[in-house]
Amino acid sequence: MNQHSMPTRMTKAPSLPGPHEGYMPGFGNDYETEALPDALPQGMNSPQKCNYGLYGEQLSGTAFTAPSHQNERTWCYRIRPSVKHSHRYEKIDMPYWKSAPNVNPDVVSLGQYRWDPVPHTDAALTFVTGMRTMTTAGDVNTQVGMASHVYLATESMQDDYFFSADSELLVVPQEGILRFCTELGIIDLEPKEIAIIPRGLVYRVEVLEGPARGFVCENYGQKFELPGRGPIGANCMANPRDFKAPVAAFEDRDAPSTVTVKWCGQFHRTKIDHSPLDVVAWHGNYAPVKYDLSTYCPVGAILFDHPDPSIFTVLTAPSGVPGTANIDFVLFRERWAVAEDTFRPPWYHKNLMSELMGNIYGQYDAKPQGFVPGGMSLHNMMLPHGPDKNAFEGASNADLKPEKLDNTMSFMFETRFPQQLTEFAATEAPMQDDYIDCWTDIEKKFDGTPGKK
Numbered sequence: 413m414n415q416h417s418m419p420t421r422m423t424k425a426p427s428l429p430g431p432h433e434g435y436m437p438g439f440g441n442d443y444e445t446e447a448l449p450d451a452l453p454q455g456m457n458s459p460q461k462c463n464y465g466l467y468g469e470q471l472s473g474t475a476f477t478a479p480s481h482q483n484e485r486t487w488c489y490r491i492r493p494s495v496k497h498s499h500r501y502e503k504i505d506m507p508y509w510k511s512a513p514n515v516n517p518d519v520v521s522l523g524q525y526r527w528d529p530v531p532h533t534d535a536a537l538t539f540v541t542g543m544r545t546m547t548t549a550g551d552v553n554t555q556v557g558m559a560s561h562v563y564l565a566t567e568s569m570q571d572d573y574f575f576s577a578d579s580e581l582l583v584v585p586q587e588g589i590l591r592f593c594t595e596l597g598i599i600d601l602e603p604k605e606i607a608i609i610p611r612g613l614v615y616r617v618e619v620l621e622g623p624a625r626g627f628v629c630e631n632y633g634q635k636f637e638l639p640g641r642g643p644i645g646a647n648c649m650a651n652p653r654d655f656k657a658p659v660a661a662f663e664d665r666d667a668p669s670t671v672t673v674k675w676c677g678q679f680h681r682t683k684i685d686h687s688p689l690d691v692v693a694w695h696g697n698y699a700p701v702k703y704d705l706s707t708y709c710p711v712g713a714i715l716f717d718h719p720d721p722s723i724f725t726v727l728t729a730p731s732g733v734p735g736t737a738n739i740d741f742v743l744f745r746e747r748w749a750v751a752e753d754t755f756r757p758p759w760y761h762k763n764l765m766s767e768l769m770g771n772i773y774g775q776y777d778a779k780p781q782g783f784v785p786g787g788m789s790l791h792n793m794m795l796p797h798g799p800d801k802n803a804f805e806g807a808s809n810a811d812l813k814p815e816k817l818d819n820t821m822s823f824m825f826e827t828r829f830p831q832q833l834t835e836f837a838a839t840e841a842p843m844q845d846d847y848i849d850c851w852t853d854i855e856k857k858f859d860g861t862p863g864k865k
Contacts, residue, residue: 434598435656439638439701440484445597446693447660457487466692467493473610473635473698484635486696488595491664497614497671497688501680504672506541510834511578511677512548512557512632519838521547521831524797526847529586529786530562532623539565539590539617540574540672543628546837547768547790549829550738552578552632552677556731557829558739560768561628562788562841565590568618571667573688576674579630581609582727582741584823586772586786588624590617592700595691597658599702603772604821606741607702608636608727614671614688615700625786627770629825633738636727644711650726654707657699663687705772705821710747716754721824731828740765742824744776750814757807760798766831767791767824774820778803782844783822789847793830800850 436443446452451466453459458468466489473484515521530544542564550557559579565588583590585603592599592607594615601607603626609615638650665687672681708726713719724742731738749756757778769776769789776783778799783789791797799807837843 435658435702437653437656439652439655440697441652441657442695442697443657443699444693444695445660446489447662448692451489451660451693452695453489462489464692466490469493471612471696471698473612484696484698486596486694486698488691489693490595491662491690491692492686492688494688496686497684499682499684501673501682504679504681506543506679508545508836509540509543509561509674509679510545510548510836511552511559511630511674512550512832514545514548514834515832516835516838519833519835521792521833522795524789524791524795524848525833525837526783526789526844527787527837528784528842528844529625530564530841532564532566532625535566537564537566538569538572539563539619539624540569540572542566544836544841545834546788546841547831547833549766549827549831550632555632556738557632558825558827559630559632560788560825560831561630563624563626563628565617565619565624566622569616571669571687573614573616573669573671574673575612575614575671576630577612578674578677579632580611580635582629582631582636583607583609583626584628584770584772585624585626586770587626588619589621590624591620592617593661593663593689594658594700595689596694596699597661599658599700601702604705605702606705606726607700609700610635610698613700616689627788627823627825629739629741631729631739634730634732636729636739636741639725639728639740648709648711650703650708655701655703657701660691660693662692663689705743705745708743708745710745712747712749713751713754716751718751718754718756718759721758733828736828737765738827738829740824740826742826744820744822744824746816746818746820748814748816752812754812755807756810756812756815757799757803760796762794762796763791764793765826765828766793767797767826768831769822769824772821772823774818774822776820776822777817779850782847782850790831790833793828798851801853801855804854
């Protein structure tokens with residue numbers, strides 16, 4: 413993939429890239445892009461002298477010896493090497509952003525929980541300072557598991573930059589529009605889109621339209637990848653061409669700045685005198701991407717029965733156990749229900765995986781009441797859940813004509829680990845205390861009569 417963009421320099425409010433100039437298509441592609449002509453070396457990675465007086469530097473997202481089909485790295489040609497973007501660090505407190513293990517003995521994580529949207533406040537919050545952790549799972553220090561967050565953002569990060577050494581971030585906006593100014597280019601992100609920000613990549617987040625709110629899955633483990641389609645074949649679900657990576661864009665600005673680093677669940681800050689977003693050209697396959705969820709093509713039952721929800725997986729992060737994910741990102745969007753003689757909503761079940769759901773917009777078919785846009789629910793591992801009474805009765809007695817499930821988009825962060833509630837989720841977030849009661853009025857219908865339905 414070769415993209416020679418027009419010269420692009422980011423400022424505090426960079427001009428919006430055009431649809432063809434701003435992004436390169438593909439997932440896991442080997443991209444190349446330059447913001448100045450001939451800034452990208454050809455035929456080699458590390459010339460004795462780079463054009464424009466640039467420094468060559470490799471950003472590795474996997475071990476050097478990872479198998480070739482998993483190996484990820486990007487060569488950057490930048491104004492200053494990254495060692496100039498790092499100085500003495502001081503620990504800082506980020507009280508609402510938690511990492512696993514985070515087991516609070518005073519918090520009961522065993523249960524079925526649901527929350528209303530976390531409300532906006534009058535506080536000035538950036539994407540980083542407005543992060544509110546809801547659950548954690550696994551162990552950040554051994555790079556397994558995840559955390560789920562809600563972000564609230566009212567203002568842009570000004571000469572303030574961030575990266576996580578712990579994780580990649582899957583960002584799911586629900587309100588507002590954000591701009592991620594990264595070392596490798598610009599990503600604009602709005603509801604019905606997602607972005608993946610790789611581990612170790614430096615960026616600044618601007619609020620283009622606010623206040624902004626959304627969800628974040630912090631992945632401690634192996635990177636997200638597209639799931640294997642198996643018998644489905646080569647098409648449908650999430651297609652690689654619909655993912656977009658940014659073209660090169662850079663800042664050449666001297667100004668007092670800070671870089672905040674998340675490392676082993678702790679936060680540290682260093683002060684520098686310039687912008688670290690100074691990559692003029694790059695090539696490789698370790699890069700941020702965005703994806704339009706409206707391009708996800710669902711696959712489902714077209715005669716009878718209901719497939720497992722895994723059929724709706726957009727991205728998966730492997731665990732090392734075949735078929736059992738560290739994280740699955742699952743999407744429930746508009747689709748047709750056509751199965752005959754079938755209970756069409758998700759059925760009652762208990763699951764080895766723990767499921768955290770979020771509502772982007774509309775109504776979820778298994779919970780037509782109470783699960784509102786911006787809200788979340790948690791059904792931890794091996795805890796039963798399923799439709800409430802109204803959803804069950806409606807689906808059991810419906811006239812089974814083809815039905816369009818319209819104006820609906822919910823998602824699930826699913827992990828093999830139990831998800832532990834944070835103190836914020838248990839005491840400050842707007843938990844629906846009566847959620848567990850949504851199954852109370854389900855009736856016993858059994859009377860032993862043969863053939864009764």
